Amino acid sequence: KAGVTQTPRYLIKTRGQQVTLSCSPISGHRSVSWYQQTPGQGLQFLFEYFSETQRNKGNFPGRFSGRQFSNSRSEMNVSTLELGDSALYLCASTLISGGGYGYTFGSGTRLTVV
């Protein structure tokens, strides 16, 4: 079956712009989580969605937002981009929220802010 698909793979944006990243989970998976990965901060949790509802949220400013659609696809949006937002953004899906199901990750979107 198809894995977690993230688009685009690479993105270059200018400071002050906004960006939308997309994540299509594995078919049947209803929970989608987003992570930011940087060399300095490592992997940091952004938010998790389950059945179109945000279940958990990490410690990121309000410029970072997300949503999930009825088909479980998810988008995250970053407004007023800053240089420090340059990172690899990873999306992960799992069957349901909670529990010990393993997460399946996508290949990520590499965002560069110039």
Next chain:
Amino acid sequence: AQTVTQSQPEMSVQEAETVTLSCTYDTSESDYYLFWYKQPPSRQMILVIRQEAYKQQNATENRFSVNFQKAAKSFSLKISDSQLGDAAMYFCAYRSAADKLIFGTGTRLQVFP
């Protein structure tokens, strides 16, 4: 707050040998799950092995096994018969029943022929 610590930034092993990656965590929860993920240069995180805290038996997946010491809050990964393809960043991760996945800082594993 729960934390995950990986104290070995880098490790190296000879092909066909065995290597153990360390991970400790801190939690006050009794019901939780532990994972090891591998991230090769392709950057996709791949689940290597998972362990439920309520299970005393250590999880095993082919050449990968864990040593889960609940009282010591330790969760190490043993890779047997190391292969060149095992070279990657390895992340230990923790999740309580209804919370987010928390990652350690990772261990870069190099495999030498």
